[in-house]
Amino acid sequence: MKNKRSLLAIPYVGWMAFFVVAPIIMVVIYAFTTADFSFTGENFTRMGTFTVIFTRSFKLAIIATLVCLLIGYPLSYAMAKEGKGFQRVAMLLIMLPMWVNFLLRTYSMMSIMENNGLINQFFAAIGLFDLINNVFGTDIHYFKMIGTQGAVVVGMVYNYLPFMVLPIYSTLIKMDNTLLEAAQDLGADTATVFRKVILPLSLPGILSGVTMVFVPSVSTFAISRLLGGGIQMLLGDLIEQQFLGGAYNPHLGSAIALVMMVIVVACMWIMNRFGEGEEQAVML
């Protein structure tokens, strides 16, 4: 045995094999069979009908990922540059919501964004609607938020932002300060230092952050059901319906899940090409 320490990986390998690899193989089997387990490709020929849902899911997930990146990167940057006190407080604020169950948080987001929810009540209380109605001659009593694609994106960003911030923060905080000083010594201005040194060095963090936000976003179903009002159907809802819905067709559900997985892996692969040589980037 060349390296005894590799034995330490056995529990993990066993775990992965049983709970990750075996289920995936079962999904593949289901996807290519009919209800009586004879081979068929029919599950995939029906995929064309769902193009709209595929497009919508990927569109919303991409938007959510970009928003997370735009909010998350500056925050991580600030955290890494500021003193210990700010870091601790910011980290606490990021982690705090994660101590509450995800479904519960989404449910409360729902009541906040309802037509008669906290946000609209607040606007009504400060007289915003009266003002708008007076100025524009309209007759509105609330902003419609629930049941829109915007609400779904807000839900995704809210839930997955920590997964963007943490990996970026951890690459930024480990960055060697002497490199930045060297860049400055060689005459680079702040913008150049950021573009040529900080950004490339934090790319692994960005890539794993993007992965960790994009993948759960594209497959979510609770967020779209609660915040999208069930009208903005996403891939997760579609798959859930095949397993727990009226017609009970796990074979079609598996086929959809499989197509989704292939597309996601393809996306990740293309994206990881950007970080060539940065083998730290997580590939799920």
Add this chain to the structure above:
Amino acid sequence: MKKLAIAALACVLVGGFCFSACTIERIDPEADSNTTATNTGKRVLNVCNWGEYIDEDLIAQFQEETGITVNYQTAESNESLYSLLKNGGANYDVICPSDYMISQLIEEDMLQPLNYDNIPNYSYIGDQFKNLAFDPNNEYTVPYTWGTLGIIYNKTMVDGEITSWSSLYDDANKGNVLLINNSRDAFGNALIYLGYSVNTTNEDEIRQAYDLIADATRRGVFQGKVMDEVFNKMEQGNAAIATYYAGDYLSMYENNSDLAYVIPEEGANWFVDAWCVLKSAQHVSEAEEWINFMASTDASLANMDYIWYASPNTQALEKYPEYYKETYGEELDPELYEIMAPSADVLEKCENYVVLPQETRNLYNDLWIQLGL
């Protein structure tokens, strides 16, 4: 290391195959064996019911009286219960599905006939709840609850009174209508409005129902498709109109007295949820004791009071207003009681679901997905 990983993988995969093979085969062979009670002396019963659908004190009381340990579990909907049963992961003895799901389970030979001699309280069940379409000879079921699916609306948000299903599809309350989030009920409501049977298998009629809903969706009539989220939305005035079950309306009414419930003039669906025992059950005698206990007048009264769904026990139905008065020291509003347990002439306008043929179920599912596109 590589070898080791490959070996481990191989083992697990083989295991995985065996496992999946087992779950596939499980449904049948176990059915007839093992139907006797366990011989270890400790009596156990696995129950699966809907969430918030029992007065939980009754479970404790049953355990105390009979010495049977109850493993009580809940399912979210008929469909998810069905998939639990089909996956073979569940080992329930007694379940409480709704009418149409019962006939589907009977059709697929998943239930076993009951021995009604062991369920003397069955005699209290009203005749109108016996021999219904889902179990025409009454061999498999003992009804647990019943009620209607009607329109709930907020009187302060809607102009005038609502009397017709049309209010679900017209523009009067655009953006404030909640569609029920399961295909059977959503299409059922539309079929009733169009004057067709909720059990129709005529594709043209079902497509008309679909067009009605799809058109309303395009015009932005619906705020969303909801199941239990409806409580929050209706109680807090976030939506004006919804369709849901009478028993749940009464729970909402407790929190918001602006809400009204109506069975539209076109009629509605009325449902029965009933206990049945699975063919694969290992604790049949315990299951029958459970069913008998739940059908008793005392248990029915406690349940009615707790979950607000009417019981099919005739004595309990009769005594409930009195029971209410004793418990709370005030009269039960007869209007609310009528909603809970509508009289025979109202029920006459309402129709029970029966199971649809596979072809129609597929059509329902395809159309339902199209609505979400």
